[in-house]
Amino acid sequence: MICLHIALQGSTESLLRRSERKYKEIVIVDQDNRIHTSKYNVLTFLPINLFEQFQRVANAYFLFLLILQLIPEISSLTWFTTIVPLVLVITMTAVKDATDDYFRHKSDNQVNNRQSEVLIDGKLQNEKWMNVKVGDIIKLENNQFVAADLLLLSSSEPHGLCYIETAELDGETNLKVRHALSVTSELGADISRLAKFDGIVDCEAPNNKLDKFTGVLSWIDSKYSLNNEKIILRGCVLRNTSWCFGMVIFAGPDTKLMQNSGKTKFKRTSIDRLMNTLVLWIFGFLVCLGIILAIGNSIWEQQVGDQFRAFLFWNEEEKNFVFSGFLTFWSYVIILNTVVPISLYVSVEVIRLGHSYFINWDRKMYYAGKATPAEVRTTTLNEELGQIEYVFSDKTGTLTQNIMTFKKCSINGKIYGEVHEEPSQKIEMIKKKEHADFSANPKADSKFQFFDHNLIESIKLGDPKVHEFLRLLALCHTVMPEENSTGQLIYQVQSPDEGALVTAARNLGFIFKSRTPETITIEELGTLVTYQLLAFLDFNNIRKRMSVIVRNPEGQIKLYSKGADTILFEKLHPSNEDILSLTSDHLSEFAGEGLRTLAIAYRDLDDMYFKQWYKMLEDANIATDERDERIAGLYEEIERDLMLLGATAVEDELQEGVIETVTNLSLANIKLWVLTGDKQETAINIGYACNMLTDDMNEVFVIAGNTAGEVLEELRKAKENVFGESRSFPNGHAVCEKKQQLELCSIVEETVTGDYALIINGHSLAYALESDAKNDLLELACMCKTVVCCRVTPLQKAQVVELVKKHRNAVTLAIGDGANDVSMIKSAHIGVGISGQEGLQAVLASDYSFAQFKFLQRLLLVHGRWSYFRMCKFLCYFFYKNFAFTLVHFWFGFFCGFSAQTVYDQWFITLFNIVYTSLPVLAMGVFDQDVSEQNSLDCPQLYEPGQLNLLFNKRKFFICVAHGIYTSFALFFIPYGAFYDVAGADGQHIADYQSFAVTMATSLVIVVSVQETQDIP
C-alpha cells in the first residue's frame, strides 16, 4: 500500500512525501509540472531511434546480413544490395519518427509554456505551467485549461462549487460539478489567507483511475476526507465559474491524464504471425540450400578447383576444402536472402496503410447525422477484418440508438403509458397531452411525447404516490441544469437514461431547477421547493443503484432510490409484497417490449437514525483502510426496508440498418454474440427485433441457473438436446486433450442441423465461465446461431471474448460504444468503437471507429474481404516472385563451381524488388478487386474463404514456393539451353556471362509481371 503525503508549509515551500507504509519510509520528492511526451532530443535521436528500429526482427536480420556482406571472404554480393533498401527503410521510418517527435516537442513546449497564475510569496504571479510544483496554489479562470491535478480549495460560486468539462479526459462533453470542502471554500479569494494555507494531504499514489481519488486533508487539527468530487484533473476546462483556487496534488507525469496515456497493446494479425513462421521456415530452407551448395563447393574444390586453383589463384596457399565450403555456405546465405526481402515488410505496411485510407475515405461509411467519417485507428489489422468469425456486440448505443425516451411507468401497481388498442382514443389522448403539457407546463421539453392522459389526470388529482414517484425522478439523479442564452433550461446528462427520466418528470410538472452541493431545487407543479441534500449514494456497476437522502422543507428525511429491479427488490420492506408482484409483472411486460427498466423506491428515515448513520459515514470517509468497503457497507445498511413506488420504462430504438446488417453478417457465417447489461427480457426482445432470434428456430436455450450445479445441468441438457438423444457424448470426452476437443467440436458443429440460440444471464455466466463448465458452455455456444448474454459486467464481457479467442482459435471482433465495452474492445482481436452518445472511451480504445452499427457490414464484407483477398494475393505473389528470382542462383551454383557467383548484375539484385517489380505488385495489393463491392454485399457467402483461412495458409505458401521454384528452374535452364554453344548473327559469341545475366533478368521481370496478371494458385 503506497500513500502520498503532501504537506504544505507556506505556499511556496512544498514537500511531497511519498511514504511506503510497509517499510515506514518516507521519500521526499520535488515534482514539477513539466511533461515530456517526446521520446528524443537532437542528441539522443540517432542512437535511440536506431536502437528501437533494430529491435525489430526483420531489421536486425538485415543488419546481420549486412555485416556478413562486409566480410570480404564471404561477401558474394556487394554491400549496397542490402544497404540501399535497408537505409531507405530505416531513413523513412526515422523521418516519420522524427516528424512525430517534432510535433510532440512542439505541443509539449506549447503546453509547458502555458501561463497560469500561481500564488508566490503571498502574491499572484504568472508562471509557466512547467514551473508549477506540487503544493503550489493556482488560480484558474473561466474556460482555462487546468494545469495539474488540483485539490479544489475555493471558487467564485457559492459553496465552493465549480463546473468542469472533461472532454479531453474521457470525451464526455457534459458539465460536471466539483465542490470544495466547506472549510476551504471559506477562504474564498482572500490571497493572504490562501497564502497561509498549510494543510497536509495524505493521498493515494499516482494512478490512472479517472473517476477515483481517496485522500485525507489534515488542517487545523481536523481531518477531512477527500474524494473525486474535490479534485480537478489536468486536461479539464473550467466552465461557468469565474475563478477558483486549487492546490496542486499531482504534477507533470504524475497527473491522471499523463498516467492514462500509457502504451497501447500492440495487436498483430494472424497473417503476421503466419508470416513470421514462414520466414523462419524459409530461413531453414535457405540453410538447407546453403548446406547443399557448401557441400557441392567442398567437392568441387577437391575435384576440379584444386587443379584449377593453381592456374587461377596463383600464389595463394592451399585451402582447406571444408573451410572453403563453410565460407561458401555464408556466401550463399547472403545471396539467397532475397527470398525474404526487406521490401516485403515495407510493402505489407504500405498496403495496409492504403487499405486504411480507403476506409477513412469511404463516403458510404460517413454518417451525416454526426458528421463522422469512419476512422481507422490501428492501421495494421485490415486483412484480419476479412477473417472475422465472431462478433461480440454491445446492445445499448451499438445496436440501439441510445436516445432514450420515457415510454411507460408503473406507479403503485398501475401501468401508465402508451395504449395501442383504439386509434380514436389515441388521437384524443394526443390532443389531451398537448393541451396539458402546453398549459400547465411552459418549461416542458418540446420533443417529449407521452400518450397517456391517465397519468396527467392522476397528477392533477394529487395522488401522493404519483407525486412521490415524480419527485423522486426529479431529485435522484446526477443531472446538471444549465440555462442557455435564450433562458431555456438545458440538462447536462451523463447517461441518457437519467436524462430521459428527469425530462419526463419535468414534462409532468416536477421540474428540476438547480442544485448546489447541499441543496436541490425543484418546481413541483408550479411551486418552488428546495430540498436539503444530506447524502448522495452514487451509482456503480456493482451496486447498480443510486440513492439520495434529502430533507424536505417539512423537515422529514427521505431516502430516494432507483436502480436495477433485481437489486432493489431484495432491499424492500416485507410489507411490499402485493405491489412487488404487480410491479414485477409490469416490469417483465416492459422488458418484453424491449424497454429498459428501473425500479423506484423510497424510505422514510428517522432523524436520530440518520444522524448516527451519517456519523459513521463521515468516519468511514476519513478512514484510510478499507474505506471503500466500509462505505459500501454503510450504503447497504441504509438502503433497506425500502418502500416500492413503481418502475420506469425507457425505450431505446434500434439503429437504422441493424436488422439488415445482422442478417447479412449471419449469412456471411459470422456469429453474432450480444453481450449486454440489460435485463434478459429486454435483451431477448432486442434479439427478436433485429432478427437474431426468430420464431422458426428449433430451440432457444435459456440458462438462468443460480448455482454452479444448476448451470452445468442446464448446459448439459441443452447440449443433449442439440445432439439428439442418439448421439450422447462419450464420457472420456471431458478429459480429452483440448485440441481434440476442438476438433470434435468442429466435427460436431457440422453434424448439427437446425438453428439454435442460447441466452445466458450474467449470474449464470459467472458459473459457466468456471473451468469445468467452460467447455460445455463453449461447445454449446459454438453450436448456436445466436448467443445473448445479458446482465453481464464489463469484466465478464472481456472474459467471454477471451474464452472464444483462446479456445476456438477464431478471429474475434468486439463492437461497443461505452466505457463498459472498453475491456471487451481491448481483448478482442479487433475492437470497433461506435462514436456515439456515451463519450469517447470506447473509440479511444478501439482499432476502428464509425458512427453507426450498420457500417460494420461494409467494414467486414467489403473492406475486410478486399483487404484479406488483396493481402493474401500479394503475399502469395511476393513469395512466388522472390523464389523465382532467387533460386536461379541455386541452379547456377552447379555451373559456376559453387563459387557463390550471382546470376544477375548486382544492381539488378538491389533494385529488383524496389524498382523493377515494386509498383505492379503494390498496385495489385492496394487496388485489386476480385468482385465489386455490390457483389460482396449482395452475396455475403463470399466472406467465408477468409474465415476458413483459405487464401493464404501453409498449403498455399507451399504451392507458391513450388511454383516459384519451377519458374526459377525454367528461367535458368531454358536460357542455359539456348545460350549453350550459341553465336550471334554476326558471329560474335553471346554466351557470355553478362548477356546471360541480362537475358535472365529481362525474362524474369517479364515472367513475373505476366504471372501477376494471372491468378496465383
Next chain:
Amino acid sequence: MEMKLKDNLSRLPDNTAMKQQQLPACHFHFSATRILTAFFAIGALCLVMGIILILSSKSAKTIEINYTKICANCAKLQENAFNFDKECTCSIPFYLPEKMQGNVYMYYKLYGFYQNLHRYIRSRSDSQLLGIDIKNVEDCAPFEKSHNGTPIVPCGAIANSMFNDTIILSYNLNSAIHIKVPMLRSEITWWTDKYVKFQNPSSRNLSNAFAGSTKPLYWSKPAYELDEEDPGNNGFINDDFIVWMRTAAFPTFKKFYRRLNRIQHFTEGLPAGNYSFNITYITSFQGEKAVVLSTLTWDGGSGLFLGFAYTVTGAMTWLVLFSMIAAHLMLKKRKTFFLQQ
C-alpha cells in the same frame, strides 16, 4: 449554422474515383472460344517458330576438332616448369567433306574452364581497362602486382589466364601445297567493348604509357605487343584480349577467334578438302580445348535447343488445347442433355 454545415461538409470524404475505389479496371472475360483460340494461336506460333529454328540450325555447318589429346605432348612439355613458356606447335590435319558456304567463323572452345567463378569474374580493373588509371589494380587480387611490386597491366585473374594458343588454318590443296587460309582478326568483338569499355591510355607511344608496369605473369609478351602486324590492335583494345575479357557464362564455352577473309580460293567460303590446324600450344589446364569452324544462319549459330523448346511448347499447348476442346464438347453435350430432360 452555416459554419457548422461547412464543417460537416469538410469532414465528408471526397467523391473521387480513387478514394471511393472506383478506378476504371479491365477484366478479362474468358469464354471457351476465346481461350481455345488463344491456345491455338500460341501453339501454332510456337510450332512454326520451332520448325523454322530447327531447319535453320540444321542448315548451318559446323566442324569441331578437339586438340587436347593430339597436342598432349606439348602439354606434357609444359608441365615441366622450365619449359613453361616454351613454344610448342602441333599440327592437326582434317578433311572437310563438304564445302562451307559463305562466311566462316573460327572459334576456340574450352571445356571445363570456369570463367564464371565468383572470385575470378571480379578479378579485373575496369578503370585500368578504360585507360583512365593503368596503375589502378585495386580489384585484381590476387594478380595485382608482380613479386617486385610493380603493378600488372592488365591485372587480374581473367587477363592473366588469357587464351594465347595461336591457331593457323591451312588448306592443303595437295601434299605439297599448303595455303594458309587468310583470316581476319578484326570485328570479332562487340562494338561497345572495343570502342567504349576498353580504351588505351592516351599516349602517343603505347609502350611509354605502359611504363612502370609489368606484364601478366602467364603472358609471354606485354599487352602493347600483342599484335605485331597491326599496331592499332595492341594494348587493351586488342580484339583477342577483349574477347577473352568478356567472361563466359558456363564452364564450357567457345570464343570468337578469327573470321574467314573471303579472297582468292575462299571467296565462296571454305571449299571441301584437306585442311590442317597448326596450333602453337601455350598453356594447358585441366579441361579440354577445341577449335570450331562454323557457318552461321540468319539467327546466328543457335543450337537445336531453342528450336526444340519451341516445338515442344507448341505441341504441349496444342495437346492441352485438344483436351480442352474435348472437355468443352462433353460438357456442352451434357448440358444440352440436362436441358432436354
